[in-house]
Structure formats: C-alpha cells, structure tokens
Amino acid sequence: MNSFSKRSYIVIGIFLITALVFSLRLFNLQVLDPTYKVFATNNVLREVVQYPARGLIYDRNGTLLVHNKPAYDLLVTPREVTAFDTLYLCEMLGITREEIEAGLQAANKYSRYKPSVIVQQIPPEVYAVLQERIYRFKGFHTQSRTLREYTYPVAAHVLGYVGEVNANDIQEDRYYSQGDYIGVSGIERSYENGLRGSKGVKKYLVDVHNRIQGSFLGGEEDIPAQIGKNLTTSIDIDLQLYAEKLLQNKKGSVVALEPATGEILALVSAPVYDPGMLVGRVRASNYSMLVTDTLKPLFNRALMADYPPGSTFKMLNALIALEEQAITSNTYFPCYGVASSPIRCTHDHVSPLHVVEAIRESCNPFLWNTFRSIFSKFSSSSEGYEVWREHVLQFGIGRKLEIDLPIESKGSLPEVSYYDRIYGKGRWNALTVRSLAIGQGELGLTPLQLANYCAAIANRGHYYTPHVVREMEDESIPEKFKTKNFTGISENYFELVIEGMEQAVNGSTGMLKIPGVSMCGKTGTAENPHGSDHSVFMAFAPKDNPKIAISVYIENGVWGARYAAPIASLVIEKYLNDTISGNRGWVEERMMEANLLNPNQPK
Amino acid sequence: MARNKLWTNIDWITVILFILLVFAGWLNIYSAVYNDTEQHSIFDFSQRYGKQLIWILAAFLIAFTILLIETNFYLFFSYIIYGLVIFTLVLVLLFGTEINYSKSWLTFGWFSFQPAEFGKFAAALALAKFMSSFGFKLSRPKSIAIISLIVLLPAFLIFLQNDTGSALVYSAFILVLYREGLSGVVLFFGTLIALLFIFSLVLSEVLLFGILTSLTLLVYMIANPGLKYFFRVIFIWVSVVILFAGLNFLLKTGMEPGIILAGTLLLGGVVVWIYSARNKLKNYVTITIIFIGAILFSLSVDFTFSQVLNSYQQARIHELLGIESDPLGVGYNVNQSKIAIGSGGFWGKGFLNGTQTKYKFVPEQSTDFIFCTVGEEWGFAGTFVVVSLFVALFIRLIFLAERQRSGFSRIYGYAAAVIFFFHFAVNIGMTIGMMPVIGIPLPFFSYGGSSLWGFTILLFIFIRLDASRLDYLSY
C-alpha cells in the first residue's frame, strides 16, 4: 500500500525548497537590499505622471502649425494638507474660496492618500509665483502639462481640438485615466494614437515637509514619457489662409486638393473660428458660445453638409451615358420640342447641340435626353437606375470617402427601394426622377465629394482617397491613400467633358479667367428652399497635368458664377501663381468684401 | 467509539499551528485597517478587524463541530457533499452577485459567501473517496478520467465565475496523484512546462535561472533517491553556495544580488555535476539536457511574448492567467508590495507603525496583500517566522497523512496539505514579485469569512480523520 511513501520526501522537499527560496528572497529584499530602507524614515514615495508633449503639426511646406505651450496643474493630497492661507492661494491663482473648498472636498472624496487635480492649466507666469511659495501649502504640488498653441488662427476644422477624456474614452482604451487629454475632433482625433505619445512616471521621495528629496532609486524605476509623433499635413497654409479670408462673412466651404495624390491643400468651412479658442481654461465658455452660435461655426460644412450639386453634376451624367453608349460624341439633342419639354433650357444657345457644347452651355434638355437614354438602354427603370447609381457610387458619391478625419457624411444617393417606396414598385421611370439629370432632387454631395469628383475628372478616370496628412514621423501613410480608385469610365470620354468645362470657363465673364492658366470648371446652383440658392463651382487647373481640383459652395450665393466661381478662380490662381495678377485685384476685393450672412440675397 | 479518547488523539501540534496562524493573521488585519486618526474598539464590527473577529469565532465553532462529527460521516457522504458544492457553484453562476469583476458571491439577505472556497475540501473528499475505493488502480485510463472529472469540474465552474486564481488552485492536486503513484515524469514535465511558462512572464531572467538550477537539483535527487547521495549532494551544493556568496561578500565585488544567487546556484550545480560524473550517478546527462531545454524554453516564451505578440495579445494572456490588470502602470501593485515588505528591514517598524500600508500604497491590503503588513511591521524576523509556521504546518500534515492506515485519510491529508501549500506559494510569491498577481488568499491570514471557514473545514476534517486513525483497519 505505502509503496510510494518515499515520495513524501519529494513533496516535503518541494515545500522546503519553496520556503528556502522565499526566505532568501525576503532576506535579500528586507535586509540586504538598501533601496527600500529609506522609507523607514517616514518618507513618502510620490509618483508623478509625466505627460508627454503632443506631436507637432506642420503644413505641406514644413511650416509649423500646431505646437505646445506649458501649463501647470495644482494637485492636492488631502491627507498631507495642514491649515493654510486660503485667501492667499485664491488671490495668487485668481479663483474663489468656494472653488478651492469644493475642489478639496472632491479630492477628499476620491482619496485621502492619492493626489488629485484641484486647479487646472495654470499659466506659466502664475506658476512661477506659485512654485516659489508652494512650501507654505503642505499637501499641494504641481505637475506640468502642455497645451496646444496655434501659429495661425485658421484651419480649425482640419486640426480639431484637444479636450479632457470622458468616461467612455477611458473605458475604450485603458491608456487613459481621469484628467488625461485626448484629441476630440479633426486630425487631433484621427491621429490621436500617434500624436499623444505615451505617458511616463517619475518617482520622487518627498519628506514630511513636502520637499522633494530626490528621485527614487536614482530614477531606475522611472518610465520616461515618450513625445508624440510629429505630423506633416497636406495643407498649404498660405492657401488655407487665403481661402478663409475669401470666405469671411459668408457661409460655405472650399475644398482644394491635389488630383495626383488626393492630398487636401485647403479645407475651409465658413464661418471659421480660431482654433486657439478651444484651448486652456477659456475652452468651456468659448465652446458653449460656438455651440449656440446660429451660424454653426463648429459644423464642418466641407465634410458634413449635403448640398445638391446642381449643374456640376451634368458632366457625370454625360460620362455615364457615354460609357453606357446611350449617347456618342456625335449625338445631338435639340433645345426645343416635345422631347425636351420636361426640363426647359434657361438661356439661348446653338441648337441642336452635342455633348461638349451641352456642357459648355449647361443645357438642361440635352442632359434630360441623355439621362433618359441611359434608362432606355435597360428593360426596366429600376435596372437602369441601378446601373446609373453604380456609376455614381464609383466617383465616391453617396458613400463615405474614408478621409482621415473623424466624421464625414456619405451624402445622399437614394437606392431603388427609396423610389419604390414613394412611387410604388415599377411605377416610376426616368421622367419621375428627372431632377437627377441636372443635379437636383434627392442628390446630396458634400463639398469634399464634389472636389473629389472633380479630381477624378481631372485625372481622367481615377482618384486617390482624399486625406489631410502626408506623413507621420517613422510611419508611412495608410496604403489606401496610395491606391488609385478607378471610376470605371473610359479615359477618352473624359476628354469630351473636359473640353466642355474648358469652353465653359473661356466663354464666361471676365471674373474667373486666370491669365496664362487653362482652367476647366463648371458652375452650379444648388436649390435652397430656405432662402436664396447656393452658389456652386467646381474646377481644376491646368487642363493638362492638373495641379489642383477645387469645389466651392457659397450659401445663398444665388448662382454659381456670382461668388463660387470667382472665389475658386482666385484660390487656384493663388496656388498656381502664388499671387493674384494685378488686373484681378478688383475681383479679389469684391469677393472679400461680400457679406452673404443674410440668407436672402437679391437675385 | 473512541469519543472519550478523541481529545487525546487530536494532533494538538496542528491545532496550535492553526491557532497561531489565525491569531497572527488577525493582528495584521487589525494593523492594516488601523488608522491613527480614527479610533475604534477592536470589537467595532463596522471595521474589517471587527468582522474578522466574528468570523474567527465562527471558525472555531465550525472546527469544534467538525471534531464532534463521526469520521464515517465524511466517508459516506463525501460524494453527496461534493454534489452539493457543485450544485451551489452552478447556483452562483446563475444567481451570483458580481464583486470586483468576478461573479463568485451568493447573497442571502445580509449574508454573502463565496462557494468557491468550499469547493476545495469537497473535491478533496470526493477524490479521497474515489481513490481509496476497493480495487482502484491509478494506471487505468478510466481512473484518470474520473479523477480529472472530480478535480476539473469545480475548477471549471470557478473559472466560469471569472475567478481564475481560485480555479488554478485545483492544479495542486497533481501532487496528491504523484504521492499515490502517478509517474514522476508526468508530474515533472507537467509542472515544469506550466511553471516555466508563468515564470518566464513574471520573473527576471536571472531569478528564473536561479530557480531552474535549484529545480534541477531537486529532480536530480528524485532520480537518485539514495539518502546517502541526497545528503552529500545537498552538502556539496550548499557549501559551494556559501563559499561563493561569502567570497563575494568579502571581496565586495558589488555584483547584483540576483546575479550572485544565480551564479552560486550554477556553480554549485557544476560541482554536483562533476561529482555525479565521477561517481557515475544515474541520469545526470538526461537532467542536464532537460535543464538546458528548460532554459531555452523559458527564453523562447519570453521572446515570443515580448517580441512576437502585440500588446493586446499580451493583455489577453495576462487575463487568462488571472494576472490582474495594472491600472497605474507596469508592476504597480507588486512594486508597492515590495516596497512595503522591503522597508521592514530585519526587525520591522513595529506593530501599527507601518507607513506604506497606512498610506494605502498597497492595494488589497487586508486581503490578498496581507503579507505586506507582516513584512513591513515585523521585518524579516516576522516573515521568516510566518513562512516557517506555514511550512511546519505543511510538513506536519504530510507526516500525519503518512501515518494513516486508511487510504481515504491519507489522500485527504495530502490534498489538504497541497491546497494550503499552493495558496501559500502563490500568495507570498506574488507579494514578493516571484509569482504573477493572482488574487488568492493567504490561508488563515487574509481578511474574509468564506476563505477562513473553507480553510478551517479543510483542515479540521483531516484533524478529525487523524484522531480516529486507530479506529479502523485500512481499506
């Protein structure tokens, strides 16, 4: 039975060896190793979180846009607090007695032994005074933080802002703890993981008089903070400044991008606000002011507003019809007659006319006939619509473009089921949805989508996903920004619509002709039931080897050629030529001075 | 029946060890909770020490009751007790209350308890009953299957409660099986791989290396069971260790203590190795190969973990191992715990004079990290006494188990000893940074009624069985 009884020695051996190992370890820890002894003298270990500076943000030419300035928090460890001159502290910090008392109470509730922040973001000059007198306030100490500072008061919608983490952020990512900062919108949000760096810990020994005695273990156990990674955006800050200036006293947007890369050169949503308003102790009051502003400055129109594209959509309908061989370059439609009656022409021009002329003249009947021809290629309207819709989707319209900013609208491009629901299955046709032919009706494009669609035309059939960041320190930009997205429409058809766009610009008023630059563009008018129509323009330049594609929406700008087109031409000229030619100074002046904040503008 | 002789047959050494440990535990809980700004009576039942006092008195009552119950009761009802405990474990999963992310509490009005703490003695009873049944042979696959079922079922249910630490305790039963004839190879490799895996993630390389060397020595002795060699090898090795350490001390080479330890262990190993080669002892080549293999294994685990896995996967593994998350940064808990223990010095700061513990730097001060208070206030003298008391208890239990005539009592005794040992090793190991932070209590010390009662029942059933060891012939 007890044949294995000798094994009891092994079991006892295991017990003894464990006890021996523990005893040796304890002897080492408690007797030999001196590092922990310092605590015997009632010293306190203070762990101070080291907050790294966030990464810097540059524009495409290396101009610094966002950097950091120091600020300080005052912390309190309730257990260590002794009676102090409250009034003096309040005076120094410029806060009320009640605030201090409420802060102390909250800190006490959180923990008597661990420090909590009691006054946030003390400016450096106050800190200098405070630091000299901190010995009078036992239980209080400071920690340094950094706040964002902006070189230029522009591009708030791109850069975004930084705020304190909320409970949700802490739950989602264990990195954060109470009081940490996090990017709330814009680049600050979408590139948060790189920009934030990583927090460190410094351990100090502090004596009973709240004086730092030195670092614990010579800093051996400190974890250094790692500075956030720097970002280079694709924004051209001069262009951004210029575009924001042109949009002063207006609502609307400008999105300019480089067709060859998809890099966004300027992105304006007007009215703009100074990103510096949302930094530091003034943030809360400024934020509520911006939120309640009826002009909605926080709303990023460039990415979030769905405007009808108006006539700018006509090129797309023509391209789809050409690709589906519903029309050819030699198809002529007249401006008059029964076939053209559903949508009438608004002005006089040659008739009948072909596709290039139709785009030049923005001919509604031609586009209606074209739209109908697409539908009649298919056995049912819903099938025709489905094919048409697929083509539109391939231009990044009706879906999110996946730009590297946190929020964007997908615009509006109804599915077949939408019309089935309204008109009944099989009870609608091209005529029912004819407003789509001229870019009205249910269509909604964000300014970003319009600019991207323009870039796809400029590239003769493909686009790169628009993005605002060119590179991040030690990291390459995601593959999706380097991949061509093809529109599925043959290159040679693009030449026809581009020809039309060029002629449209050349045949127009002098306001948008840039000396020496072949610009291709198209005006549009977005119907607005709440006031004057919106002025729309999309363009790219030069015609060959385009450097810039742009979309401009000016709310209540009445019609495309009035505001959007001249503003776009100025932005393009500024970007290509660096300066506005002398004889166009009056255009610039007129655009900058225009105040369109009243939603009802004279026709 | 021998009721009259019961009180003389009880092993009072064990009972006294038990009382000493419980008393020492309470003192430390008192000190851990004690706050010089708020004075309370020790009977203040709103304080943890007050509550613990009630639980200790209840535990004594439970112990007394257990002693009064006939031995036959445990023998005949072991499966039923096991079944009831399994049933409550299922109830917990269905109706349990969640505290600290683990759903392991059953609440009846004001009273709540953790059934997991009672799974251990139930599993020990069932295992003892099964393995002592007539015609039982460990070598049969069916036996192994049933044993696994008995042990793993409660472990699995506890694991589902999200209390991985308490579930891991059941792995200690492998030592019982080993005593009952399980091949040493199985024990050895099973344990080695599990421990290496955990240790590679927790310990520094130097320390792991030192432990591996000691382990190799242990295995070496298993392979050469002759007592003559046992003592000789121990002697040679210990003298080399002392020599080397002494030299280091005299010459003040200023080497890291860890490196000195590892170095001496290795050097001792080398000397033993030469000795074995000359005396043509068995298996020394095999053991050397296993030793080197173990080093390579741990290095590769280390490498895989830190280089190949991303931080998310690492966190998952930590979670699976029951290693607690560390909200204040890497090793915060363990660091604070080591500081508290280390600051105690040789004699400690004295009762109620601990500062680290008062500052609440150490988390879970009165439960999982109660050993910190011992270390800080009683110094090395205190920790050494506590470690010695525990080991004395374990060895006493093994001694008692070996003197049983019935297989049932012996197996139960072993089960009790190894469960206590597992708790001891993991809990203390955790506070001194040698084990992952797995939240399991230190027997008799940690604050908490359920665990104290569970351990008391586990211990006193065996004391009762031992007191009747002469009543029966072996099965």
Ligand SMILES: [Zn+2]
């Ligand atoms: Zn016309």
